[in-house]
Amino acid sequence: MIDNISWLVIYPEIVLLAMACMIALVDLDVSSARRGATYALSMLTLAVVAVLQALYASSGNTLYGFGNMLVSDAMGNWLKCFACVATMLTLVYGRPYAADRGMLRGGELFTLSMFSLLGMFIMIGGNNFLVLYLGLELLTLSSYALVALRRDNATATEAAMKYFVLGAMASGFLLYGMSMLYGATGSLDIGQVFKAINAGQIRHQVLIFGLVFVVAGLAFKLGAVPFHMWIPDVYQGAPTAVTLMLGGAPKLAAFAITLRLLVDGLLPLAIDWQQMLALLAIGSLLVGNLAAIAQTNLKRMLAYSTIAQMGFVLLGLMSGVVNGHVDAAAVENAYGAAMFYVLTYVLTTLAAFGVILLLAREGFESEEISDLAGLNQRSPLYAGVMALCLFSMAGIPPLVGFYAKLSVLQALLASGQGGYIALAVFAVLMSLIGAFYYLRVVKLMYFDAPLTAANVSAPTDVRVVLALNGALILVLGLLPGGLMALCADAVVRALST
Template sequence: MIDKLSLIAVYPELILLLMGCVIALFDLSVKSRSRTATYVVTMLTLAVVAALQASYASTGQTIYAFGHMVVSDVMGNWLKCFATLAMMVTLVYGRPYAADRDMLRGGEMFVLSIFSLLGMFVMISGNNFLVIYMGVELLTLSSYALVALRRDHTQSIEAAMKYFVLGALASGFLLYGISMIYGATGSLDLQEVLKAVTSGQIKHQVLVFGLVFLVAGLAFKLGVVPFHMWIPDVYQGSPTAVTLMIGGAPKLAAFAVTVRILVEGLTPLAFDWQQMLMLLAIASLAIGNFAAIAQTNIKRMLAFSTISHMGFVLIGMMSGLVNGHAGAAGGAYSSSMFYVISYVLTTLASFGVILLLARNGFESEEISDFAGLNQRSPFYAGVMALCLFSLAGIPPMIGFYAKLAVLQALIASGGTLHLALAVFAVMMSLVGAFYYLRVVKVMYFDAPTCSGEVTAPFEVHAVLSMNGALLLVLGLLPGGLMALCASAIKQMLTS
């Protein structure tokens, strides 16, 4: 029999599951081509879930449910709250775009977005390898369908096929790693795995062999080199609204799963997985930034930039434990959490502008499409410039403080190698600044290729304005969000 505490822990997930089914049935009676009623019900559902997650997080409680298979803690609840808000913003930005391209003939986009969010929730709450894998599959299967949602568009279908094939490969890596860890420890529960590994009675080689496959699967979900090959093609080929769904909120879930598995389950193997993360971070920073320079398609450029940003997230993750001591763990992991939240916030605004400039029959995907944007719409050019400055790590944007926090954690962990990596990361950030500032130059100094003022629906304008303002405000006053991340990580480490 399911106890009451277990149900309380998964109320948000139950609401999403129930409303996903209700919205699928409700949409059958909606006749409007813009699916206004379906959109409103979806947004109300997400607003309720976000408020519920925020209230859970504010209590500061940790609840283990369903025989320790699920955990509801402060870190998970805040990440789920932010993921829900990111999905709401994505739907606000993406709905006009989807309506123009006849992607709202049914309510699939809204239903699949809810189920993909449910997959993220399961990933974030998973305290058992099997539960985490179920969440990963629910998210990825929903994402495959979303990428192929524009059924008459060849590029979208091709992107969906690539995503499906490479996603299946990554799932195989993850499953094989899980099976090796299970074979060695005899358990799928993260706490039991931790106890078994800590006992020292299991062959180190077997554990490391399974760890390699686990890290490979996680690296695919984060999109870091050498498991990055799907990102540029899927970002470019997907409808832009779906690109934002893939490039935004799921990064929060991928970060949570990485923390759950590596920090909560496999801390005794930290020396091994930290070395792996270091190599992945170095490769991601180098290849992501240098490959982005050659791109003329802005979605593809932002895809390669994503790879480099995930390299920064890994730098924070690999700085937590030094010679087996966890003194710097809280600061390091909280800097990674802050970085991934700031990255998602910036990504939402940048793709919001790209979606805004897209018109019926025209995709605003080339960097040249942004030529003279300041002359057509100084406000939206300003918002895009804020996003690019933040991504480049230029003060006083939030992206600058995020990079600074990660580099501080890296340097604080000590060691000549870590100092060299910090210098390398700064050099790669300078490379990244080139291709971001190139877009700013095109917006402000090139002659416009088309005339006419850029207009947006009221809700899109309002949300985009707040989104852009947050990049600046949180850059000037990052203390509140940083304290929230530090508190969440501290509670996770001590529970």
């Protein structure tokens, strides 16, 4: 018998699913090239679901449903709310681009975006291995279809094939690791797995074997080295609107599933997975920043930048457990900083790819770094927003990226673990190297002559949203306290139940 609380836990997911199905049916009667009715209904749905999730999060309640398989807590609900907002911005930026390239001949862009968001919701709220995996598969299958949406483009088709093959392998890693943990503990419930491991009656070798595969699967979803191979090729090959769909909201779900599995379920193995995350972070910071320097394609450069940024997230995730024990202050500092980093990174990525989308026009993708030459002379607004994004990613004050990096480094040093000071110094050095390829683009936009005199135009709503997005990057850098407190409180609430 399913109780009322279970239905309450998944009420926003039910609304999203019902509306996604309705939008798919309504779109059958839409004839306009830009799918105006489908777009409006999608935006309304996302706004309603975002408000629902914000109300759930503000209540501060933690609810479990369907036999503890799903959880509704402050952290999960805020991440779902921000995922909705990120998807809305992606559709606002991506719609003109998609319309010019024949990607709106049907409403697949909108419906697949909805189903991928539903997959993220299930991942974020999952409290059971199988539920997490089902959410992950719903997200990835929708993503495969989105990458291949431009059916007449060979590059997009190739990117979809690469993503499908490597994604299937990563899903296999994760599922195999979960099956090993299930075999060792006898449960799929994350809470029960924690209790079984904490009892200390299970062979450590079996648990570590399963843990290695789980961490490998998670590293693929985060895009950490050496499981990063798909990111540059897929980011470059996918239509830019879809690249933004992959590089934005899914990072929030990847953060949530990592926290739920490693901290909620596998905390007694923290000493082991902290070492793995340290190696992944070092590799990501090194490879991401060094490889980005050599890129001439802007989307590919931002792909390697993503890999480096995820290195910082991993540093935050590894510093919340001190000597195998959870300390309230360490949790608040480390996981709150990691959540803040992911949220602000997604915000910055949305604006950066938004500029790339708006500079693209029919028959011209604006993907090369050289395409931004002299952008300030053509459009000071777009150049200003892009400069804010690049300075923020480089970690230059007073933008939000600086505070995000600083908070992660503070959490790393505050844990007082041996070798963490060296890790922090290494991260700072890698950030200095990374600043080179970001500032190179800024120099190009402001000091080089434009290669084309073509006017940069966009619908009013897109320009307004882009300006607000850029302003948020600056405002949150000047006043980060509110969002930082929200992240810390949400994480503490989630991990205290």
